[in-house]
Amino acid sequence: xxxxxRVSEDHLTARREQILAAARACFLRKxxxxxxxxxxxxxxxxxxxxxYRYFKSKDEIIAAIAEGVVSGISQQIDEIAARRLPLVDSLxxxxxxxxxxxxxxxxxxxxxxIWAEATTDPAIGAIAxxxxxxxxxxxxxxxxxxxxxxxxxxxxxxxxxxxxVFSLIPGYALQRLLIGTPEREAYxxxxxxxxxx
Amino acid sequence: xxxxxRVSEDHLTARREQILAAARACFLRKxxxxxxxxxxxxxxxxxxxxxYRYFKSKDEIIAAIAEGVVSGISQQIDEIAARRLPLVDSLxxxxxxxxxxxxxxxxxxxxxxIWAEATTDPAIGAIAxxxxxxxxxxxxxxxxxxxxxxxxxxxxxxxxxxxxVFSLIPGYALQRLLIGTPEREAYxxxxxxxxxx
DNA sequence: GTGTCAAGAACGAGCGTTCGTTTTAGAATG
DNA sequence: CATTCTAAAACGAACGCTCGTTCTTGACAC
Numbered sequence: 057x058x059x060x061x062r063v064s065e066d067h068l069t070a071r072r073e074q075i076l077a078a079a080r081a082c083f084l085r086k087x088x089x090x091x092x093x094x095x096x097x098x099x100x101x102x103x104x105x106x107x108y109r110y111f112k113s114k115d116e117i118i119a120a121i122a123e124g125v126v127s128g129i130s131q132q133i134d135e136i137a138a139r140r141l142p143l144v145d146s147l148x149x150x151x152x153x154x155x156x157x158x159x160x161x162x163x164x165x166x167x168x169x170i171w172a173e174a175t176t177d178p179a180i181g182a183i184a185x186x187x188x189x190x191x192x193x194x195x196x197x198x199x200x201x202x203x204x205x206x207x208x209x210x211x212x213x214x215x216x217x218x219x220x221v222f223s224l225i226p227g228y229a230l231q232r233l234l235i236g237t238p239e240r241e242a243y244x245x246x247x248x249x250x251x252x253x
Numbered sequence: 254x255x256x257x258x259r260v261s262e263d264h265l266t267a268r269r270e271q272i273l274a275a276a277r278a279c280f281l282r283k284x285x286x287x288x289x290x291x292x293x294x295x296x297x298x299x300x301x302x303x304x305y306r307y308f309k310s311k312d313e314i315i316a317a318i319a320e321g322v323v324s325g326i327s328q329q330i331d332e333i334a335a336r337r338l339p340l341v342d343s344l345x346x347x348x349x350x351x352x353x354x355x356x357x358x359x360x361x362x363x364x365x366x367i368w369a370e371a372t373t374d375p376a377i378g379a380i381a382x383x384x385x386x387x388x389x390x391x392x393x394x395x396x397x398x399x400x401x402x403x404x405x406x407x408x409x410x411x412x413x414x415x416x417x418v419f420s421l422i423p424g425y426a427l428q429r430l431l432i433g434t435p436e437r438e439a440y441x442x443x444x445x446x447x448x449x450x
Numbered sequence: 451g452t453g454t455c456a457a458g459a460a461c462g463a464g465c466g467t468t469c470g471t472t473t474t475a476g477a478a479t480g
Numbered sequence: 481c482a483t484t485c486t487a488a489a490a491c492g493a494a495c496g497c498t499c500g501t502t503c504t505t506g507a508c509a510c
Contacts, residue, residue, distance in 0.1 A: 086373055301468095
């Protein structure tokens with residue numbers, strides 16, 4: 057027969073999240089591959105056996121983190137798009153979201169590590185592909201709004217323009233992560249000057 | 254009397270480059286941390302001792318690769334800037350350069366791995382900072398040209414605009430690496446539509 | 451008893467690195 | 481030119497250690 061669950065399902069997902077949170081903390085501090093299982097087991101305050109009950113390998117933990125790393129950002133972009141503001145204003149709000157994720161406990165430093173992993177590990181590559189596409193699709197709504205409100209040339213292709221607009225997001229994040237500049241407002245002024253010459 | 258170099262200096266730098274080339278090949282295939290010293294020693298066709306004569310640790314090899322990974326690109330950007338073409342035309346040429354570096358043996362897949370390492374390793378972080386800044390400065394010449402030839406609003410700040418323009422380069426590279434799109438020409442049309450509305 | 455769940459000792463594999471030894475290049479010598 | 485000599489260069493077995501993972505054990509709820 058099947059055993060009756062000893063603990064609530066909430067407890068189980070909470071444990072899972074506890075492990076993932078510990079893993080994120082370790083990966084942020086030491087990187088995906090310089091964090092040992094022992095590191096993140098200790099960080100989670102659990103035992104080896106407990107962790108291996110919820111994830112059957114380190115790769116599975118990495119994959120789970122890759123799955124979740126930008127889901128919050130996607131949501132927030134959708135909310136911004138729903139407000140149907142002018143393109144540059146939307147981008148301003150979007151950059152605010154990015155700024156909150158640039159901190160040492162934000163999603164973006166881990167996202168960069170996932171990208172690196174994606175270039176050599178097909179399983180992570182597939183996840184990164186899916187998540188990055190989803191982000192790109194969320195931003196597309198901003199560009200579609202701009203096209204409808206006449207901010208773009210009538211013959212402009214929304215997908216093509218979106219490729220360029222979307223670049224501004226990881227481009228900003230990478231500059232901030234690697235060289236610390238520019239400030240959000242300065243970056244926004246740069247965009248404004250570029251797109252309305 | 255005293256010993257003189259037993260082999261030519263060319264031989265020594267050639268050996269060094271042989272090791273770095275092998276390391277690049279391994280890192281491309283398996284990533285920085287999933288490539289063992291034995292992997293890249295075998296790839297180089299040398300012995301353990303030979304490799305450790307030229308580099309005193311794996312970290313030193315990684316640092317050496319980080320130093321050199323985008324130097325070729327910087328040069329090519331400078332050449333494009335010297336031609337003083339309209340901004341979008343320069344970007345077109347620049348994207349051609351990027352395309353050549355996107356292939357599985359190009360510099361960019363390794364650059365992404367370096368970025369990831371930079372977020373957790375201060376030594377690599379400093380190198381990445383320097384190299385990324387240099388790239389950004391090279392692109393700045395393109396924007397400065399555009400400002401001089403009246404392609405930008407007179408009050409535009411070149412550095413601020415450059416932050417935005419520069420984003421278009423890693424932004425393109427990341428989209429190509431992670432999701433395979435867009436084509437260069439489509440991307441360029443998107444930029445054109447965005448900046449001349 | 452019969453099952454789940456957690457604990458942590460134990461394991462083999464593989465890691466980066468060291469080091470004593472062998473080979474080799476080429477100047478010195480006659 | 482032939483030989484000797486020596487430090488540089490290359491070699492690769494061996495080392496200590498840490499890795500990710502498995503397995504045995506037992507506590508606790510039915």
